Amino acid sequence: MHRSRKVTLLAGGVGAARLARGLARLVKPENLTIVVNTGDDERFHGLHVSPDLDTIMYSLAGLAPWSPGWGIKDDTFTAKHALERLGAESWFALGDRDLATHIRRTQRLSEGAPLSRVTAELCAALGVRQRILPMSDDAVRTVMRTSVGALPFQDYLVKRRARPRVQGVSIRGASKAGPAPGVLRAIRGADTVIIAPSNPLVSIGPMLSVKHLRVAMQKARAKTVAVSPIINGRAVKGPLVSMLRGIGKKADNASIASLYARVASTLVVALHEAPVEKSLRGWPVFAETDTLMSDELGAERLARTLLELGEPPACG
Amino acid sequence: MHRSRKVTLLAGGVGAARLARGLARLVKPENLTIVVNTGDDERFHGLHVSPDLDTIMYSLAGLAPWSPGWGIKDDTFTAKHALERLGAESWFALGDRDLATHIRRTQRLSEGAPLSRVTAELCAALGVRQRILPMSDDAVRTVMRTSVGALPFQDYLVKRRARPRVQGVSIRGASKAGPAPGVLRAIRGADTVIIAPSNPLVSIGPMLSVKHLRVAMQKARAKTVAVSPIINGRAVKGPLVSMLRGIGKKADNASIASLYARVASTLVVALHEAPVEKSLRGWPVFAETDTLMSDELGAERLARTLLELGEPPACG
Numbered sequence: 001m002h003r004s005r006k007v008t009l010l011a012g013g014v015g016a017a018r019l020a021r022g023l024a025r026l027v028k029p030e031n032l033t034i035v036v037n038t039g040d041d042e043r044f045h046g047l048h049v050s051p052d053l054d055t056i057m058y059s060l061a062g063l064a065p066w067s068p069g070w071g072i073k074d075d076t077f078t079a080k081h082a083l084e085r086l087g088a089e090s091w092f093a094l095g096d097r098d099l100a101t102h103i104r105r106t107q108r109l110s111e112g113a114p115l116s117r118v119t120a121e122l123c124a125a126l127g128v129r130q131r132i133l134p135m136s137d138d139a140v141r142t143v144m145r146t147s148v149g150a151l152p153f154q155d156y157l158v159k160r161r162a163r164p165r166v167q168g169v170s171i172r173g174a175s176k177a178g179p180a181p182g183v184l185r186a187i188r189g190a191d192t193v194i195i196a197p198s199n200p201l202v203s204i205g206p207m208l209s210v211k212h213l214r215v216a217m218q219k220a221r222a223k224t225v226a227v228s229p230i231i232n233g234r235a236v237k238g239p240l241v242s243m244l245r246g247i248g249k250k251a252d253n254a255s256i257a258s259l260y261a262r263v264a265s266t267l268v269v270a271l272h273e274a275p276v277e278k279s280l281r282g283w284p285v286f287a288e289t290d291t292l293m294s295d296e297l298g299a300e301r302l303a304r305t306l307l308e309l310g311e312p313p314a315c316g
Numbered sequence: 317m318h319r320s321r322k323v324t325l326l327a328g329g330v331g332a333a334r335l336a337r338g339l340a341r342l343v344k345p346e347n348l349t350i351v352v353n354t355g356d357d358e359r360f361h362g363l364h365v366s367p368d369l370d371t372i373m374y375s376l377a378g379l380a381p382w383s384p385g386w387g388i389k390d391d392t393f394t395a396k397h398a399l400e401r402l403g404a405e406s407w408f409a410l411g412d413r414d415l416a417t418h419i420r421r422t423q424r425l426s427e428g429a430p431l432s433r434v435t436a437e438l439c440a441a442l443g444v445r446q447r448i449l450p451m452s453d454d455a456v457r458t459v460m461r462t463s464v465g466a467l468p469f470q471d472y473l474v475k476r477r478a479r480p481r482v483q484g485v486s487i488r489g490a491s492k493a494g495p496a497p498g499v500l501r502a503i504r505g506a507d508t509v510i511i512a513p514s515n516p517l518v519s520i521g522p523m524l525s526v527k528h529l530r531v532a533m534q535k536a537r538a539k540t541v542a543v544s545p546i547i548n549g550r551a552v553k554g555p556l557v558s559m560l561r562g563i564g565k566k567a568d569n570a571s572i573a574s575l576y577a578r579v580a581s582t583l584v585v586a587l588h589e590a591p592v593e594k595s596l597r598g599w600p601v602f603a604e605t606d607t608l609m610s611d612e613l614g615a616e617r618l619a620r621t622l623l624e625l626g627e628p629p630a631c632g
Contacts, residue, residue: 046423076394082416086441088423096412100398103419107362107404125402 002026002307008033008190010217012203013040013052013070014237015229015293016196017059019306020130022299023194024060026307029129033186034060035213037198038115038134039142039171039206042154044092045083047102048109051154052203053119053134054101061126063097066295071098091159116180133186135207138177142202143170153202162239166246169201174209179216187216192310195226197291199240200259201247208263217263225309226264227291227302228256232272236292257283266309268302318342318623324349324506326533328519329356329368329386330553331545331609332512333375335622336446338615339510340376342623345445349502350376351529353514354431354450355458355487355522358470360408361399363418364425367470368519369435369450370417377442379413382611388413407475432496449502451523454493458518459486469518478555482562485517490525495532503532508626511542513607515556516575517563524579533579541625542580543607543618544572548588552608573599582625584618 007027009020011034020034037052051070058064058072065073075095084090094102101122108118114137123132144156146164156164187193198204208214217224229235233251241251249255253269260267261283269287286309293299323343325336327350336350353368367386374380374388381389391411400406410418417438424434430453439448460472462480472480503509514520524530533540545551549567557567565571569585576583577599585603602625609615 045419046426047419076392076412078392078412079395079416079419082413083420086416086420086438088416088420096392096394097398099415099419100395100402100404103361103363103395103415104399104402104404110362122402 002304003028004031005307005310006031006033006189006191007194007307007310008035008186008192009194009196010198010204010207011036011052011056011196012198013037013055016052016198016203017055017064018066018293018299019194019196019227019303020056021059021296022293022301022303023306024130025296025300026303030131032130033182033190034130034132035135035183035186035207036132037203037206038136039140039202040153040157041139041141042092042152044094044102045088046106047094047099048106049092049094049102050105050115050119050134053132054098056132057119057123057126057128060128060130060132061123063126071095092154114180116182131182131186133182134180135183135213136177136210137180138173140171140173140177140206140210142206143172144168144202145170157239162242166239166243168247169205169243171206171209174206175211177210179210179213183213184216187213187220190220191223192307193217193220193224194306194310195224195260195264197227197229197236199229199235199238199243200256201240201243204260214263221263221265223310224264225266225268225286225306226256226260227306228253228267228269230256231270231292253285257285268306268309318620319344320347321623321626322347322349322505322507323510323623323626324351324502324508325510325512326514326520326523327352327368327372327512328514329353329371332368332514332519333371333380334382334609334612334615335510335512335543335618336372337375337612338609338617338619339622340446341612341616342619346447348446349498349506350446350448351451351499351502351523352448353519353522354452355456355518356469356473357455357457358408358468360410360418361404362422363410363415364422365408365410365418366421366431366435366450369448370414372448373435373439373442373444376444376446376448377439379442387411408470430496432498447498447502449498450496451499451529452493452526453496454489456487456489456493456522456526458522459488460484460518461486473555478558482555482559484563485521485559487522487525490522491527493526495526495529499529500532503529503536506536507539508623509533509536509540510622510626511540511576511580513543513545513552515545515551515554515559516572517556517559520576530579537579537581539626540580541582541584541602541622542572542576543622544569544583544585546572547586547608569601573601584622584625
């Protein structure tokens with residue numbers, strides 16, 4: 001029944017990748033589209049790295065580890081060690097198999113292929129049958145305004161291990177960026193749009209900063225369900241809590257609800273948070289499931305809940 | 317005694333790398349300069365690969381295998397296999413450690429560093445104390461004119477395994493190229509210049525096609541010794557014989573002598589060839605050594621012979 005639903009997922013990295021795998025167990029591949037943040041994209045060693053696209057792609061190709069982390073399961077780091085010896089910066093660890101992705105992507109981009117086409121090629125080569133779309137073919141870059149100055153996102157997150165105090169987030173290039181081909185259609189044509197339990201500021205935020213994408217999401221509000229990335233006042237992964245505090249918000253579901261108020265009509269929160277947060281700012285809050293997705297079956301359970309929430313009311 | 321001689325070696329790939337290692341056993345590192353062919357340079361996967369520079373560099377760093385072949389000893393090919401899966405051409409096999417060199421080189425070149433500087437950086441990182449200079453910082457590319465049309469050198473040699481019949485060799489970009497910084501000084505200032513047993517058409521030829529380098533070599537003729545790459549009418553490695561025939565020459569030492577007549581004053585040939593070729597076109601031919609260099613001691617023996625040939629006559 002869920003298999004024929006058309007579902008579009010807005011995705012950041014690891015949490016979104018888990019949910020994508022859960023959805024892939026329920027929805028026909030051709031009916032599942034994942035629109036992915038590219039604000040984290042960065043050049044390392046002169047190569048174009050798209051961390052979120054790769055995390056989603058590797059996950060759906062069955063190549064990613066389930067536990068938090070990026071890259072390819074059981075990858076080796078021979079080239080990384082050799083690059084270190086040659087004096088290259090090595091704070092962003094790229095495995096040998098992973099490196100092939102970045103080399104190929106960089107080559108195709110330099111040949112003039114847009115990121116969306118390159119992504120489709122990579123997915124086809126890895127046997128991914130769901131559609132993975134970058135949010136934009138244009139360069140949009142997340143820059144963290146911090147106590148030590150403006151830092152490109154990976155510099156802040158990986159090199160400095162998210163230690164600098166965040167004062168704000170800038171999404172550079174967003175005003176000139178358009179959605180990648182297929183993105184608007186995927187949002188408009190979906191039966192259900194799901195916002196993954198990703199960071200609303202640096203994973204979903206960059207997508208919503210692309211004007212036409214944001215407008216499409218606002219129009220799709222009624223059919224859009226967001227999953228809160230907050231559990232017990234903490235994010236499962238990443239520096240969301242300190243970021244929220246840095247911009248003057250509490251690290252709670254109410255903050256998440258306020259950030260998504262114009263683009264989603266339901267918030268799904270972790271089960272045990274239900275008693276305290278039956279509704280937030282007038283939203284229906286749905287809280288019957290495990291949003292942690294500690295294994296693939298957990299991801300499938302959450303996916304099923306989301307699909308049921310998005311179902312049209314039964315007739316009669 | 318040899319240690320304080322200033323020696324400059326004109327080098328192609330594997331044969332030259334062996335001789336470089338032999339020379340390195342006898343000459344002080346700061347007195348040995350190797351000027352290397354870059355006509356074979358090519359982009360693979362969008363990365364700048366300099367096969368001859370790398371062969372020489374890896375050899376002097378103790379990273380190369382002795383037996384014919386390129387790349388790094390015991391390298392792994394994880395990224396190569398992943399690139400194949402992603403649909404990239406894979407006829408030029410780059411190992412994981414080797415790949416790091418090309419990634420780093422490409423990055424530094426894209427940052428605006430000239431190839432000679434990048435080469436010096438890579439050598440320093442790998443602990444190579446001899447000076448390795450690309451023949452030019454400009455793009456000079458060897459193109460084979462063959463029975464199936466014009467082919468970039470690596471395409472002819474590796475992809476098509478040197479099967480197309482060679483009708484000629486074009487060195488593109490040579491007329492606009494200048495020698496890399498330090499090359500002319502290395503030739504002028506050397507006590508002995510040695511032309512390695514490399515392919516005179518596609519390894520040494522591209523160097524001599526760079527005008528100022530050629531003129532410097534012509535002026536250095538009296539102190540220059542060339543080692544013939546022909547043994548028993550065959551080349552130790554590579555398609556030299558069919559190339560020579562393709563341009564209407566015999567595959568013998570007389571052909572080598574004619575090709576080097578204006579830039580070298582002595583030709584060293586394999587020991588057993590001595591009886592038949594005491595002199596060629598009026599050249600002194602020296603033939604007392606094993607030019608095959610089947611191991612490092614063999615390379616040292618050849619190097620010693622070359623240094624002795626280049627010695628000034630003893631006084632008294």
